[in-house]
Structures are given as C-alpha cells and as structure tokens.
Amino acid sequence: MTGRVSRRALLFALGGVGLVTGCGDGHATWHGAGDIPGDSRPGDAASAGVTDSASPLVVPPANPPQPGVCPAPPGVEQKPGGPQYSLPCRGTDIALTVDDGPDPTYTPKMLALLAQQGIRATFCMIGRSAAAHPDLVKRVLDGGHHIANHTFSHPMNIAKMPAGAVHTEMARATDAIAKAAGGGYRPRLFRSPGGAWSSTVLGQCSALGLHPLDWSVDPRDWSRPGVQHIVTTIMKQTHPGSIILEHDGGGNREQTLTALGFVLPKLREAGYTFAQP
C-alpha cells in the first residue's frame, strides 16, 4: 500500500473508526529474517510485487450469493479424506482465514477490524509465534475466533518432509497453541504452509486429530500485490462456500488490512455471512 487510496475513502470504508491509520512501511519482522512467503500455491496466476496504480480504488460488486449455488474452486478437487477447499454448500456462508500470526503489530489491528465488522474468523497460527505471544493467542480466542495449527516453524515445503519431521511440526504447534491459550483449548484444524499436501501430511493430520483445511480464494496478499488487486480478487472470486486466505503475519500486512476494510462490509451488505470451518 503506497498511500494512493485516499484517506477519506479509507475512513469511509472503515466507518470512520480509523483502524488503519497509516500506509507507510511497517516494521514487523519475521524472526529477524525478513518476510516469509505466504501460503499461495505455486503457479497461482497473480504476480508478486505489483504496486497500486495511481487510479482511484474500485470495489467491484459482490457476486450475488445464491444459497445452494457454490461454484467449485478453480483448479482444485475436493476428495474424500483430502484437504477442505470450501465450506459445505448451504446458505450464504463464507469463511475468512488469517494465516502466519500471531503478530504483535498486525494481529491486534486485524482483531479490531473483525470486531468492528462483527466477523469471526479462523486464525492459522505458527506455533513458535503463538509461544512468543500468548497474550495475542488469548485475545484471538476472546474475540470468538478459532485457531488452526499452521505448523511450528512454517517449513517451506512440508509435503517433502518425512513423517517424523511432519509429526514434530504439527505436535509442537498444537502444544504451543494449547499452552498459550490455556483452558484446555486445542486446535482441531490444520492449515498446511503453502497448501502443500502429501499423503504423509494427511496421515499425520489423521493421527493427531487435525482436519486438513485449505482455501479457495487467494489474492496473494502476503506478496503485497496492491490493495486494488486484493480487493478485486476477493470480490470477483467469492461465492457461497468460499474460504478466503489472508495473512496477519510474515511481513507488512497494511495492504491486507486496508483491503479487508473495503471488502468485508461489501460482502456483508451483499448478504454473505461469515462462518468458521
């Protein structure tokens, strides 16, 4: 986000609450090592690093939600026992998933935006970040959101790892989230980094009682493609049953927050309801 969305438009989209107060460079770090790639599948069409144009932001109209009409996500096939790409086709439900946190800069902003919109989401947390920020884990749960296991260290390709290492990544993340959350909470969903699935990963999900969760709408927000790209992708690709992928960790997430400030009210106005997988 480079400040080309007018502040007036931004405040309008946010109902004047001003949750996102600046569009400059953030200072979030990722374990001291800079940004990490987010969770898009390799080969997704959108390109990284595209900046906003100078033209005013346009929010396309939402696809009218027709209950019971749920187009299959493009390029993926739902198989029994495989990862879940969309919600069961009923009603007007869609889901928002928020990956790679908790992050001390962006998770509180995300929580404020979701509270303002009355939306409950699913936060796919990295175990070591949960261990580092137990207060944020509790705040996410206090907001009525769910937490999914997103591995302990976010490996680049868990689908190529042997069973023992996969098991360790998943089990350590569950333990870290459970310890941070307290009260006996344990994640029941597993979101694989980068949507990388293998029979080994799915087998470990089964062994650990974790339901494999994927997504169907991905604007590659982690690559900071510009607020317009994030807004357009979500508005054009969202249908009943969609599971939208966003991020609140792994780098500067101001574009994500700004874009969601525009699209979440529009989706609600169009009749969509937010559910949790």
Ligand SMILES: [Zn+2]
């Ligand atoms: Zn991730």
